[in-house]
Amino acid sequence: MEHPTLTxxxxxxxxxxxLASASLAAEGLGEHVDExxxxxxxxxxxxxxxxxxxxxxxxxxxxKPETITRLNRGDIEGMLEDxxxxxxxxxxxxxxxxxxxxxxxxxxxxVCSKTRLFRIIYNLTVNAxxxxxxxxxxQITIRVSQGxxxxxxxxxxxxxxxxxxxxxxxxxxxxxxxxxxxNIGFGLMTAVSLAREMGGRIRLLRSSPNGTEFCLMLPxxxx
Numbered sequence: 664m665e666h667p668t669l670t671x672x673x674x675x676x677x678x679x680x681x682l683a684s685a686s687l688a689a690e691g692l693g694e695h696v697d698e699x700x701x702x703x704x705x706x707x708x709x710x711x712x713x714x715x716x717x718x719x720x721x722x723x724x725x726x727k728p729e730t731i732t733r734l735n736r737g738d739i740e741g742m743l744e745d746x747x748x749x750x751x752x753x754x755x756x757x758x759x760x761x762x763x764x765x766x767x768x769x770x771x772x773x774v775c776s777k778t779r780l781f782r783i784i785y786n787l788t789v790n791a792x793x794x795x796x797x798x799x800x801x802q803i804t805i806r807v808s809q810g811x812x813x814x815x816x817x818x819x820x821x822x823x824x825x826x827x828x829x830x831x832x833x834x835x836x837x838x839x840x841x842x843x844x845x846n847i848g849f850g851l852m853t854a855v856s857l858a859r860e861m862g863g864r865i866r867l868l869r870s871s872p873n874g875t876e877f878c879l880m881l882p883x884x885x886x
Contacts (some may be wrong), residue, residue, distance in 0.1 A: 703748065710745035713781055731885060734773045740765060742777065743805055746785050750792050751803065761792050761800070761820070767807040772845075773814045774884045779857045786850035787818045787865075787877050794875060795822035814883050817868070819876035830870060854879075861885075 692704035734742075743765045751763040774778075782803070791803045800822035808815050851865075858865045863881035870876075 677781065679823070686881075706745060706748040708860075710749045712748075713742075713745055714785075715790075715869065730775060730776060730778070732777045732778060734772045734775070736767050736769065738777075739771060739773065739807055740767045742781055743767070743784065743807075746788055749785070750788055761795055761803045764802070764804045765807075765883055766804065768809060771807055771809045771814060772883060773809075775861055775881060779861055782833040783854045783857050783879055784816060784818070788880065790850050791818055791820040791875065791877075794825075796846075798823040800874065809883060813859050814881050816879040816881070817876060818879070819874060821874040824872050824875050825867075825870040830867065 684690040692700055695701045695704065732738075747763040747765060751761045788803060788805065795801065795803070799819055802821045804817075804819050806815075806817040806819075808817075855865050858879055858881070861881055862885065863879060866878050867878070870877050
């Protein structure tokens with residue numbers, strides 16, 4: 664049986680190859696005669712590059728130190744726009760894709776690992792997209808505000824809400840095996856773990872038949 668590390672390295676290599684192919688396809692569309700298509704292709708290519716950077720880990724080496732970056736409002740908006748173009752492409756035919764809005768308060772600033780922040784928001788937003796895909800929901804909104812030394816990222820949707828039997832098991836899974844029947848995806852588990860490592864937290868603000876809202880709260884400077 665192949666060693667687990669070799670299997671992971673092979674999988675990582677395959678993933679990077681797929682991402683490279685997708686990036687090349689997007690770059691080709693970047694020269695499309697339709698300016699809207701070219702703009703969307705450019706944004707998608709940037710988002711793919713960000714994901715490729717996250718996946719680019721050498722399993723032979725110890726984990727590299729996180730790069731801490733100063734992010735202003737424009738940086739945060741740009742990162743969130745990259746995520747929205749991966750999850751909800753803006754095409755004429757929107758079938759299967761949610762409408763996505765990004766609202767970042769003026770003057771918002773944050774000092775953190777941009778890579779980790781991208782992973783957290785991406786995971787939470789993908790979860791929201793999956794939740795509304797099979798329902799009548801169609802809207803995801805990401806709001807960012809700052810105050811009292813913290814920056815709050817709110818990810819809300821108009822989907823069906825979370826089943827009652829899942830809500831009680833959202834966070835314990837991070838520290839111990841989930842209860843039987845608590846079908847929680849690893850996306851949320853990863854997001855909560857990363858948030859804790861950054862000195863922040865994730866909370867479920869509401870869940871009802873009218874939608875769900877999660878909040879990521881991070882200190883505006885590393886602690």
